[in-house]
Amino acid sequence: MRILLVEDDKVLSKTLSLALQQSGYVVDPVNDGTSADVALTHDVYDLVLLDLGLPGLDGIEVLKRLRARKYHVPVLIMTARDSLDDRVGGLDNGADDYLTKPFDLPELEARIRALIRRKHGVSDTLIEFGPLRYDTAGKQAIVGEQVLDLSARETSLLEILLLRAGRVVSKEHLATHLYGWGEEVGDNAIEVGVHRLRKKLEPIGINIRTIRGLGYLLDKPDAS
Amino acid sequence: MPAKPYSLRRKLLTWLLLPLLILLSLRAGYTYFYANQLSNRVYDRMLFTLTIALSQQISYDSANRRIQLTDAAVQLLLSDELDSLYFSVRDAQGRVIAGERTMPPLPTELNRNELPFFDGRIGMSDIRIAYFPLTFDHEAYLLEVAETLNKRKLLSREVQIGSLIPQALIIILATIIIWFGIGKSLSPLERLNKAISERSHLDLSPVHEDEISAEVQPLIHSINDLMARLSDALEVQNRFIADAAHQLRTPLAGLKTQIELALRLNDATKTSETIHSLLASTNRMTRLVNQLLALARNEPNAEGALNKQPLDLAHLASSITMEWVPHALERNIDLGFEAPKQRIPIQADAARIKDLLDNLIDNAVRYSPQHGRITVSVIDETRPQLIVTDNGPGIPPELRERVFERFYSLLGNGADGSGLGLAIVREIARMHGANAHIDTGHGGIGTRVCISF
Numbered sequence: 186m187r188i189l190l191v192e193d194d195k196v197l198s199k200t201l202s203l204a205l206q207q208s209g210y211v212v213d214p215v216n217d218g219t220s221a222d223v224a225l226t227h228d229v230y231d232l233v234l235l236d237l238g239l240p241g242l243d244g245i246e247v248l249k250r251l252r253a254r255k256y257h258v259p260v261l262i263m264t265a266r267d268s269l270d271d272r273v274g275g276l277d278n279g280a281d282d283y284l285t286k287p288f289d290l291p292e293l294e295a296r297i298r299a300l301i302r303r304k305h306g307v308s309d310t311l312i313e314f315g316p317l318r319y320d321t322a323g324k325q326a327i328v329g330e331q332v333l334d335l336s337a338r339e340t341s342l343l344e345i346l347l348l349r350a351g352r353v354v355s356k357e358h359l360a361t362h363l364y365g366w367g368e369e370v371g372d373n374a375i376e377v378g379v380h381r382l383r384k385k386l387e388p389i390g391i392n393i394r395t396i397r398g399l400g401y402l403l404d405k406p407d408a409s
Numbered sequence: 410m411p412a413k414p415y416s417l418r419r420k421l422l423t424w425l426l427l428p429l430l431i432l433l434s435l436r437a438g439y440t441y442f443y444a445n446q447l448s449n450r451v452y453d454r455m456l457f458t459l460t461i462a463l464s465q466q467i468s469y470d471s472a473n474r475r476i477q478l479t480d481a482a483v484q485l486l487l488s489d490e491l492d493s494l495y496f497s498v499r500d501a502q503g504r505v506i507a508g509e510r511t512m513p514p515l516p517t518e519l520n521r522n523e524l525p526f527f528d529g530r531i532g533m534s535d536i537r538i539a540y541f542p543l544t545f546d547h548e549a550y551l552l553e554v555a556e557t558l559n560k561r562k563l564l565s566r567e568v569q570i571g572s573l574i575p576q577a578l579i580i581i582l583a584t585i586i587i588w589f590g591i592g593k594s595l596s597p598l599e600r601l602n603k604a605i606s607e608r609s610h611l612d613l614s615p616v617h618e619d620e621i622s623a624e625v626q627p628l629i630h631s632i633n634d635l636m637a638r639l640s641d642a643l644e645v646q647n648r649f650i651a652d653a654a655h656q657l658r659t660p661l662a663g664l665k666t667q668i669e670l671a672l673r674l675n676d677a678t679k680t681s682e683t684i685h686s687l688l689a690s691t692n693r694m695t696r697l698v699n700q701l702l703a704l705a706r707n708e709p710n711a712e713g714a715l716n717k718q719p720l721d722l723a724h725l726a727s728s729i730t731m732e733w734v735p736h737a738l739e740r741n742i743d744l745g746f747e748a749p750k751q752r753i754p755i756q757a758d759a760a761r762i763k764d765l766l767d768n769l770i771d772n773a774v775r776y777s778p779q780h781g782r783i784t785v786s787v788i789d790e791t792r793p794q795l796i797v798t799d800n801g802p803g804i805p806p807e808l809r810e811r812v813f814e815r816f817y818s819l820l821g822n823g824a825d826g827s828g829l830g831l832a833i834v835r836e837i838a839r840m841h842g843a844n845a846h847i848d849t850g851h852g853g854i855g856t857r858v859c860i861s862f
Binding site: 397402 | 691695727730731732734735738743744745746747748784
């Protein structure tokens, strides 16, 4: 995976290059907009990390030129400006994601992985979560060699929670995704569903937390 | 660039002089007409008197049927210095039987009610003619006496000029008086302009109001009011910058020391420990800078207007709270939410309300002990209220106002808090016409911050 890193701050550029190289990416660092524009006309990249405030050609201008050439490489903007206008401006001009400086390295790496995955059109069909492996294509939850015995609705519930693991999933979200139009859904029905799924996940050490007044959260497997 | 400004002086002058000129020219026109009338009336009367006098000086020779003027009459006709006088006598058929042959004929329709005068010409001269009926030998004759118009013209010219000269003088004098009057009246404006343009951009003291007219006073008041507000804003800004610089200096000092220590250490474990605390310091600084920015964004005079839109406070608060749950769980804090089922509509700027609630929850999480309990609730009793309750250490009553001040931190400098969170909360609340109030949580334990809209 080849990444073009456009960042004029030498320290940040060097540190990011090192970190990304350690994660197995090939990184080409450039320090100004013009070099970035040249690199993007001649080379093929899997991702561009783009700072907005650049000497020479402005970051947004680099982005505009890139998109004008119909080059659909994913672009992640990194900038110190966090006003809504800047954010919307970047996304409107064809950026795929946006990070405000200073950011956490793990966060940056997660965004990079997501963008590259999206570009290649494959979202993982297999979600691994602690001892659990969930196959989104086959709609099966597997522990070790064993397929978990779940009803169709419990499977959907698990999938929704897995896709948002570590974040709160509201009851409304569950209701709209688990039940079709016209189906009568009480809060009770969801509570009962969650209760049943929770019982089945408990033995393998996976915990569905109830968050007061908000919904449910699938605890990170190592946290519990 | 504004449009070319109009001159007040020119405008006043135009509005005063133009009507004056129109009035005076109307009056000049009337004078011209009136002078002509006057001189006609005066000299008509004299001409008529002369005609009657002449009629008595005419002798009739009945044998030859001839009409003759006496010598005295001829003298009378020649005595005028300015005008030529003519006479003629016509018989009943209108033929001139004596005197001037070229006398213009009578108008065909003589109006008996009008005065016995008419206008005509002899040779190249305009004349005024008076007539008078005579009877000799039971026959009717008509005596006509004509005179040129020199006297009349002279008189009316005199009257006209006599009244025009003072009028012209009036206009000239009025222009001069008005010109200086306007200049005098506008001089306070000039002085004001001078006073303001000459002052330094740092001098925001009020403009002096002595010798100022009632019309200019509101302007001065507005300017002074603006000066006062600018001066306040500038002062707040200066204090803020000083505070901010000081606040940034402390964590920077920590960072620097930690880095220097890390460079000196040979022990890998200890280096790693130091680097971890480096990361923690950096995170604190990051948060401080973010909060400074949030505060600058929510300043009373911040750029970007308040974008108020109708929204459901309950829904907004619950989605913001949700984002904080993972962070709270990391600290083993139970973060929950309470709201009635129905919507709670308010007019607010969603991004700013998020800033507000983020700060309240952040504070609660920061100051709550392990296994603490935080509840975000939204109620709608007379006013919509957003409440964050925790069971942490609480805030002593005497400090509940002070914690809203900028850079006031209960934990003192160097601790986790930036001392800006509640200042941001108050600014945002104020922008929404809401008030922020602190008391204790359930059973007198912990803190309860309530934002009432």
